[in-house]
Amino acid sequence: MSYEQIKDLPPAELKRLCGVHIATFGRMVEALKPELVRIGKKGGQPKLSVEDHLLIALEYWREYRTYFHISKSWGIHESTVCRIVRKVENILIKSRAFRLPGKRELNQGAYDWKVLVVDVTETPVERPKKTQRRYYSGKKKRHTLKAQLVVDQASGKIICTAYGIGRIHDFRLLKNTKVRFHETQLCLADKGYQGIAKIHPYSCIPTKKPRGANLSTSERQHNRHLASLRVVGEHLNRRLKIFRILKEQYRNRRKRFGLQCNLIAGLIN
Structure with a gap:
C-alpha cells in the first residue's frame, strides 16, 4: 500500500495506520527530503518516493512484522526493507527535529x-x-x-x-x-x-x-x-x-x- 493509496485517508485513520498524526508525518517527510531526494546528484533517484520510504519504516515500527513479510507487501527484497528502515532512522536522528530535551x-x-x-x-x-x-x-x-x-x-x-x-x-x-x-x-x-x-x-x-x-x-x-x-x-x-x-x-x-x-x-x- 503506497502513499498514493492512503494520502486521502481521514487524519484519524492515517494515525491508526501509521501511529503518527498527519502533521508529524509531514514534518518527518521534510526532514527526510534533503537526504532522499537525489535529483541532480550522483547515484540516481530511488524508485520509491520519500513518503514510501517513511511508510515502510513506520509500518515496521507500528506492526513489527518481519522484513520478509513487509518485502512481500511492497514487492521489494527484504534486504532493501532493512536498509530503508535503517536509513530512515539514521536520517531522522541526525536531523534532530524529533530530539528530546535531555537530562541537561x-x-x-x-x-x-x-x-x-x-x-x-x-x-x-x-x-x-x-x-x-x-x-x-x-x-x-x-x-x-x-x-x-x-x-x-x-x-x-x-x-x-x-x-x-x-x-x-x-x-x-x-x-x-x-x-x-x-x-x-x-x-x-x-x-x-x-x-x-x-x-x-x-x-x-x-x-x-x-x-x-x-x-x-x-x-x-x-x-x-x-x-x-x-x-x-x-x-x-x-x-x-x-x-x-x-x-x-x-x-x-x-x-x-x-x-x-x-x-x-x-x-x-
Whole structure:
C-alpha cells in the first residue's frame, strides 16, 4: 500500500495506520527530503518516493512484522526493507527535529517543569546466548530491556530517557544514569524508587503497607491521589507501545534499542 493509496485517508485513520498524526508525518517527510531526494546528484533517484520510504519504516515500527513479510507487501527484497528502515532512522536522528530535551535541560527548565513523573517500562528480548542472568527481570519473569522515562506531569511531554538491562533495579537505573532534578521540582515515582529521598528530598512515592498491619485511611487516600497524578507516565508507556517494536519481543540488535525508543518518544512529543 503506497502513499498514493492512503494520502486521502481521514487524519484519524492515517494515525491508526501509521501511529503518527498527519502533521508529524509531514514534518518527518521534510526532514527526510534533503537526504532522499537525489535529483541532480550522483547515484540516481530511488524508485520509491520519500513518503514510501517513511511508510515502510513506520509500518515496521507500528506492526513489527518481519522484513520478509513487509518485502512481500511492497514487492521489494527484504534486504532493501532493512536498509530503508535503517536509513530512515539514521536520517531522522541526525536531523534532530524529533530530539528530546535531555537530562541537561531539567535544571534549565525548572520553572516550566514543576512536577515530574519517573517511570520504567520493559520490553521483552530473546534469551541471550551469554550472560542470561543480566537480562532476566524478576518482575516480568523473562529477559527484558528497561526504558526509564522522565515526564512533565502538566504537559505529558517526555523530557529524557535512560536505558538498562532487565536485572537492574529501577532506582539503581536512576542513580547510574545520573539524572538529577532541581531542588524546586517535585518528583513522583512508584514503589520501585524507594530511597529516592536520599538523592532528591522533594520527592513522593506510595506509602508501603507495613507487615502484619493495614494502611490507614489517610495513607490510602494519599496513595490514590498520587496514582492519579502518576497516571500520565502510564499513559505514555501505553502510547510508546502502540509501536509494537517496543511491545513485542525485541528481535533487533540490543544496542539499537535506545536509538529507536528515543526516536519514537520524540515522535510522541
